[in-house]
Amino acid sequence: MDTSTSAYRFLELVALSGEFPADNLHRMGIGENYGEKLVTKLKEEKLLKTHYKDKLRGYRLTSRGKKMLLAQNPSRFSFYLTGSSDTNQPRSDYARRLRLHQASRTYCLLLNSGITLFRDVKPAIFSGIPPDEQAPFPTPVFYHSREIKELGTETTKINNSRCIGVLFADRCIYVIFHTGDSVLKWEYKTEIRVKAFLSYHASQGILKSWYRHDTPIHALLIGKSMDIGIRLMTSTGGLRHSLFTLDTSFEYFHFVPDSRAGEIILTVLCRPGFSKQFSALLLSDLEAPDEKLGFEHDAVKNGNPVLLAYDFDMLRISRFITSLKLHQCSGHLICFDFQKEALLFYCGDTVTISTIDLTKFERRFFP
Incomplete structure (x- = not known):
């Protein structure tokens, strides 16, 4: 099989996952219509099969699919497709299958x-x-x-x-x-x-x-x-x-x-080097942190402490909000636009928020 095709990349992830969640093909850049045709084709070739139980649907390799991948690249797949591991012999109980699905979703995110x-x-x-x-x-x-x-x-x-x-x-x-x-x-x-x-x-x-x-x-x-x-x-x-x-x-x-x-x-x-430079750019128009405030913050804006929250460090955000409430003062957060609604729900009227447009950010820094 041509290793540059979507079919091969899909089978590759099924092999690493043990069971690939049926609703996750779009995370590989595969559209719904093409995904259906791709799955049908691989089933017809007896390389793939569907496993459905407890309302959890996933795709598993057949014996033929495993043999094909092992023959093509044993150093990549033998760890996953030999022995009695969960990836080679997936169990049927819900908890273990869910764990395989979560690993598969993680792989897609990491690869992308x-x-x-x-x-x-x-x-x-x-x-x-x-x-x-x-x-x-x-x-x-x-x-x-x-x-x-x-x-x-x-x-x-x-x-x-x-x-x-x-x-x-x-x-x-x-x-x-x-x-x-x-x-x-x-x-x-x-x-x-x-x-x-x-x-x-x-x-x-x-x-x-x-x-x-x-x-x-x-x-x-x-x-x-x-x-x-x-x-x-x-x-x-x-x-x-x-x-x-x-x-x-x-x-x-x-x-x-x-x-x-x-x-x-x-x-x-x-990319910590990039993060440091990007943070410096975001803070360049703000005042330096005020040590007299007595709690962690990144800058000061109009007398209020500012926290960079675009990395969504939950612990740091939680400490910041707790400190604001303790000192009975207001603060300001800088985050991406897709994070704003969640932060407003968590922080309430304790903070004001300015956002970074994710689309523009991606176009500028990750074209």
């Missing part, structure tokens, strides 16, 4: 953001083989949680983490979570151990050739829409305190929607 996923084009740093310390690390690059667990017993303590995997960017590491259309389950102690695990390897373990001991480790949550971001920010953990809350397991909790807008934010987050 220019992030490396495939095993044959990234170093096998968790395989137990000492990495080539002289070779460049192709950031940004993503490793699924199962790839990380190739390290063996060292990862036992983080087995219960809800993270999909880890994104290694330039001078920063992101632990990725997919929360879908609800508030995800959360175990504070486990996520603390994930951060400690990555901190250790960045300072003296397998990542020390590419990262410093003080490399920031951020949490990044992907959700269906900006409304989910607000549900996360206002969550108190549920009756049994088993759901997500903004705690201290990470110093940063970014939220991005599963959309083109989210891809742009993720691209910016993976």
Whole structure:
């Protein structure tokens, strides 16, 4: 099969996912009409099949589809299409299938953001083989949680983490979570151990050739829409305190929607040099921060503290609003236009908001 076709790229993601959500073809740039024809064709060729149960519809590879991909690129697909893993032998229970769907949606978002996923084009740093310390690390690059667990017993303590995997960017590491259309389950102690695990390897373990001991480790949550971001920010953990809350397991909790807008934010987050320059540009017409205010802010406008919120760090936004209410003063937020409605709902009349036009931003910086 021609590897440049939509059909091959689709089968490729089905292989990595185990089961690809049927409603996610548009995230690959495949229109509804063409998508139906493509799926029908692949089924006729006995490369693909549909699995539907518990109102969850997805696409899985057939045995013939697996054999075709393995024959074409074993170094890319053998990890996913051999053995008894969930990607090679997907189960039928709802929770495990939903996990596969969330991983698949994450892959689409990452690929559309220019992030490396495939095993044959990234170093096998968790395989137990000492990495080539002289070779460049192709950031940004993503490793699924199962790839990380190739390290063996060292990862036992983080087995219960809800993270999909880890994104290694330039001078920063992101632990990725997919929360879908609800508030995800959360175990504070486990996520603390994930951060400690990555901190250790960045300072003296397998990542020390590419990262410093003080490399920031951020949490990044992907959700269906900006409304989910607000549900996360206002969550108190549920009756049994088993759901997500903004705690201290990470110093940063970014939220991005599963959309083109989210891809742009993720691209910016993976480029700290660009983020720094862009932030400086946004703040260039404002006054310097006022130390007398006694809380975190980026600038002052007409006597009011200003916070850059375009990276949607939920923890930082929450602290800012709490401080404004405590000091009984007003503030100002700078964000992208698609984030404004959610922020107004969360902040109320505590702040005024100015927005960055996402379309113009993309056209200027990511043509």
